[in-house]
Amino acid sequence: MADISWYQSDEKFTLPYCCYNSRIMDKKEICLRSLADVQLRFLCPNDLDEVRALCQDWFPIEYPFYWYEEITSSNSRFYSLAAVYNQQIIGLIVAEIKPYSCLNEEDAGILAKSFSSCDVAYILSLGVMKEYRRNGIATLLLDSLLKNLTTPERRKVKAVFLHVLTTNSAAIVFYERRKFRLHNFLPYYYSIQGKCKDGFMYVLYINEGHPPWTIYDYLKCMCGKVMESAEFFPWVLSNINKALGWLWGGVQHQRQESTTTQADHSSQT
Numbered sequence: 001m002a003d004i005s006w007y008q009s010d011e012k013f014t015l016p017y018c019c020y021n022s023r024i025m026d027k028k029e030i031c032l033r034s035l036a037d038v039q040l041r042f043l044c045p046n047d048l049d050e051v052r053a054l055c056q057d058w059f060p061i062e063y064p065f066y067w068y069e070e071i072t073s074s075n076s077r078f079y080s081l082a083a084v085y086n087q088q089i090i091g092l093i094v095a096e097i098k099p100y101s102c103l104n105e106e107d108a109g110i111l112a113k114s115f116s117s118c119d120v121a122y123i124l125s126l127g128v129m130k131e132y133r134r135n136g137i138a139t140l141l142l143d144s145l146l147k148n149l150t151t152p153e154r155r156k157v158k159a160v161f162l163h164v165l166t167t168n169s170a171a172i173v174f175y176e177r178r179k180f181r182l183h184n185f186l187p188y189y190y191s192i193q194g195k196c197k198d199g200f201m202y203v204l205y206i207n208e209g210h211p212p213w214t215i216y217d218y219l220k221c222m223c224g225k226v227m228e229s230a231e232f233f234p235w236v237l238s239n240i241n242k243a244l245g246w247l248w249g250g251v252q253h254q255r256q257e258s259t260t261t262q263a264d265h266s267s268q269t
């Protein structure tokens, strides 16, 4: 397999799928032999029309025009990364970092109280062109985001979260495979073509972030401590035993010595 390179990093990736595997391909699917020719770059204003057309194809939600302007702007507050192949955008991820304290009510509660002054990252969009799916493109984009979020400068970011339609099984499998965990069921979260649809909220904890503790966590912790002390007591007992043995040995030795001296004295007198 050819070495894979992309101009933001010299990391090497292995392809999950290649043309020569036994998978039966859909006629329209394009199986990339290697991700070497896939480049990652940030969106720029010239991408607006292309990105808009892609999002309209991928997502049932209509985004306002200004949103496209914002994610493609040169000084965007979003992390808007595109996967480009043959000078065409074939996938993109859009995420933003925000203070945990600014989350909406339905998203609050993902972090323990001790992280109230920390940040979280929200994935607004992740999509790959239908023909290029199952080639690892979404994985490449998500990995790049996570790599950025786990740098020392980003250690305040304690979780990454997203919303997904409960019916979007491809995305659910994708995120669950990447260790995102279901945090919340959001009934009627989406309004799609006038109809209310349910959503899920998925979370991945990073940079030592963790959810609030439940009774189960407290019980688990207490059990852990009991188990630890159960291991600790035999150690203490065996050491006390050793110390007593050593002391007893010393006492015996002294006794022996004093009896020998007494015996010497009595034999002399």
Ligand SMILES: CC(C)(COP(=O)(O)OP(=O)(O)OC[C@H]1O[C@@H](n2cnc3c(N)ncnc32)[C@H](O)[C@@H]1OP(=O)(O)O)[C@@H](O)C(=O)NCCC(=O)NCCS
Pocket: 016, 017, 058, 059, 125, 126, 127, 128, 129, 132, 133, 134, 135, 136, 137, 138, 139, 140, 162, 163, 164, 168, 169, 170, 171, 173, 174, 175, 177
């Ligand atoms: C979800 C989506 C982004 C995945 O993109 P992708 O480039 O195909 O994903 P990858 O190739 O990196 O997949 C990685 C793993 O995720 C899982 N996965 C991805 N798509 C899957 C599918 N349709 N069915 C089952 N598992 C799937 C697989 O485990 C896959 O590994 P494998 O191919 O080795 O089995 C893509 O299907 C998509 O663009 N969907 C439409 C937009 C969307 O719904 N986005 C999510 C909004 S939250």
